[in-house]
Amino acid sequence: ISCVHTENCFVPTSDIIAVEETEFNKKQHNIGKWQKMAKPHAFTVYYVKKARNHRWRCSDVTFWCVDEHLCNQWIQALKELLEMQKSRPKQLLVYINPYGGRRQGKRIYEQKVAPLFSLASISTDVVITEHANHAKDNLFEVNINKYDGVVCVGGDGMFSEVMHGLIGRMQKDSGIDQNNPKAPLVQCNIRIGIIPAGSTDCICYSTVGIIDPVTSALHIIVGDCQPLDVSSVHHNNTFLKYSVSLLGYGFYGDILKDSEKKRWMGPMRYDYSGFKTFLSHHYYEGTISFQPARHTLGSPRDKDSCRTGCYICKKSEQQLAEQHKECGLKREEDEEEWKVIKGKFLAINAVNMSCACPRSPKGLSPAAHLADGSADLILVRKCSRFDFLRYLVRHTNQDDQFDFSFVDVYRVKSFQFTSKLSEDNESNVTDIGKKRFGQFCRDHPACCCNSANSTWNCDGETLDSSAIEVRVHCQLMKLFARGIEENCKGEAAYSQSSIEQLL
Numbered sequence: 001i002s003c004v005h006t007e008n009c010f011v012p013t014s015d016i017i018a019v020e021e022t023e024f025n026k027k028q029h030n031i032g033k034w035q036k037m038a039k040p041h042a043f044t045v046y047y048v049k050k051a052r053n054h055r056w057r058c059s060d061v062t063f064w065c066v067d068e069h070l071c072n073q074w075i076q077a078l079k080e081l082l083e084m085q086k087s088r089p090k091q092l093l094v095y096i097n098p099y100g101g102r103r104q105g106k107r108i109y110e111q112k113v114a115p116l117f118s119l120a121s122i123s124t125d126v127v128i129t130e131h132a133n134h135a136k137d138n139l140f141e142v143n144i145n146k147y148d149g150v151v152c153v154g155g156d157g158m159f160s161e162v163m164h165g166l167i168g169r170m171q172k173d174s175g176i177d178q179n180n181p182k183a184p185l186v187q188c189n190i191r192i193g194i195i196p197a198g199s200t201d202c203i204c205y206s207t208v209g210i211i212d213p214v215t216s217a218l219h220i221i222v223g224d225c226q227p228l229d230v231s232s233v234h235h236n237n238t239f240l241k242y243s244v245s246l247l248g249y250g251f252y253g254d255i256l257k258d259s260e261k262k263r264w265m266g267p268m269r270y271d272y273s274g275f276k277t278f279l280s281h282h283y284y285e286g287t288i289s290f291q292p293a294r295h296t297l298g299s300p301r302d303k304d305s306c307r308t309g310c311y312i313c314k315k316s317e318q319q320l321a322e323q324h325k326e327c328g329l330k331r332e333e334d335e336e337e338w339k340v341i342k343g344k345f346l347a348i349n350a351v352n353m354s355c356a357c358p359r360s361p362k363g364l365s366p367a368a369h370l371a372d373g374s375a376d377l378i379l380v381r382k383c384s385r386f387d388f389l390r391y392l393v394r395h396t397n398q399d400d401q402f403d404f405s406f407v408d409v410y411r412v413k414s415f416q417f418t419s420k421l422s423e424d425n426e427s428n429v430t431d432i433g434k435k436r437f438g439q440f441c442r443d444h445p446a447c448c449c450n451s452a453n454s455t456w457n458c459d460g461e462t463l464d465s466s467a468i469e470v471r472v473h474c475q476l477m478k479l480f481a482r483g484i485e486e487n488c489k490g491e492a493a494y495s496q497s498s499i500e501q502l503l
């Protein structure tokens with residue numbers, strides 16, 4: 001048996017998408033010496049071809065043989081090999097947000113993703129959402145055990161909706177009260193696949209390394225699994241939201257609030273509102289208290305990033321599990337110290353992952369880990385517009401964005417924030433005049449200090465409360481992804497040669 005290009009062909013079985021008997025008419029131009037045969041037999045192997053910059057493509061190779069029986073034996077054996085790969089999904093529930101990003105979700109799914117799922121013999125139930133929260137509400141009703149995974153076609157906001165549906169459903173089914181900030185949440189074992197069709201798509205970029213629907217579809221087909229930390233956000237013992245990417249107050253909260261009015265602009269709304277918010281240069285006073293993450297080996301200033309099969313994530317998870325076994329969640333948390341920082345901040349960002357995206361390929365915290373049970377808390381204190389611009393620009397180049405006197409970064413497992421305004425309100429020293437006469441400081445109109453609160457941006461959704469309590473839950477959920485693969489020497493060679501490993 002041999003392929004049309006060379007006498008020996010190699011493909012890792014884990015990279016095979018499908019095996020099919022070859023129809024002759026399709027490939028006749030390619031069959032070379034087999035053309036002379038009276039009745040040639042052939043099968044085609046579709047497989048993942050790794051190209052540059054983490055991009056995956058579906059490639060194929062056709063094997064020819066004179067003996068029909070031998071050909072069928074090969075097809076059968078390969079199909080059995082695929083069948084043995086239990087991590088591969090067979091039945092998926094797909095939610096498409098037709099209004100996300102450039103409103104291309106439906107087209108992207110139908111043209112680029114559905115044909116691949118069908119090739120890989122994956123059955124799908126597809127729901128095109130009709131309103132916000134459609135997917136989330138639906139996830140509380142469906143027979144979830146029927147599915148091997150849920151796919152969302154959209155941006156970070158759409159992912160967040162699906163995640164809330166799945167985590168919420170899981171807690172409801174297990175009798176866990178989400179309003180209790182200290183409740184040990186039940187892990188969600190149904191994986192989520194993201195087909196990027198949104199505006200920022202940071203969760204896809206930070207877990208796959210590229211915004212590309214075909215690459216993401218192939219990660220789903222081969223059954224990848226990447227655990228993900230999730231932060232729960234509460235206010236006064238009331239559950240507000242979960243977050244996996246950015247929880248941002250000040251700069252990113254103000255951008256989001258302004259940009260929601262400009263949805264018609266598509267992804268450009270963030271550039272417009274970003275520029276406007278940068279010029280407004282508002283800062284906010286408040287108090288941050290946090291518990292440092294002592295269980296993890298890493299630090300936000302590390303030079304190495306979280307990559308496929310990350311050692312730091314594995315070790316941190318083990319360490320946390322041991323701590324919980326030894327002393328129980330409650331005692332361990334009560335015993336650990338809280339650090340308190342009061343100040344005037346342009347931005348407070350808590351990130352569970354690097355938050356890399358096309359606007360910032362290294363992200364808000366380049367060394368943050370996907371699954372280490374911690375978040376990086378970045379505090380950007382009041383500084384000049386010029387310094388803040390220098391800080392922002394460093395998100396786009398190789399310079400260290402934490403190397404500024406006005407920027408602090410901590411790896412934390414929980415934190416709390418209260419704005420000065422709500423502290424003042426609580427202690428009944430509210431200045432009625434401040435409230436009545438608009439948002440900005442009346443004493444110093446040019447100073448940019450803000451007597452109104454900012455808004456929390458939680459994975460692209462606004463929160464109603466400024467005072468929040470946040471806790472990181474290690475590996476609460478899983479994605480159809482494998483983290484960003486190391487750019488090793490072999491990768492280029494592997495991507496150039498189409499078939500490498502023995503069948």
Ligand SMILES: CCCCCCCCCCCCC/C=C/[C@@H](O)[C@H](COP(=O)(O)O)NC(=O)CCCCC
Nearest residue numbers: 155156157198199200201202246274360392459460
């Ligand atoms: C002088 C140029 C400086 C440019 C600096 C840019 C730094 C950008 C960092 C962006 C981090 C994004 C974190 C992810 C947030 C998303 O969850 C959220 C919702 O995404 P989606 O649902 O797909 O729209 N996106 C945002 O909040 C937009 C952030 C605005 C970035 C300018």
Ligand SMILES: Nc1ncnc2c1ncn2[C@@H]1O[C@H](COP(=O)(O)OP(=O)(O)O)[C@@H](O)[C@H]1O
Nearest residue numbers: 100101129130131132154155156157158198199
């Ligand atoms: N059919 C719909 N109509 C309006 N909003 C929707 C619909 N489906 C989902 N949404 C909401 O749209 C928001 C943004 O979606 P997303 O896909 O993240 O796009 P973008 O990245 O452009 O913000 C999400 O919060 C989601 O709840």
Ligand SMILES: [Ca+2]
Nearest residue numbers: 229352369374
């Ligand atoms: Ca993390």
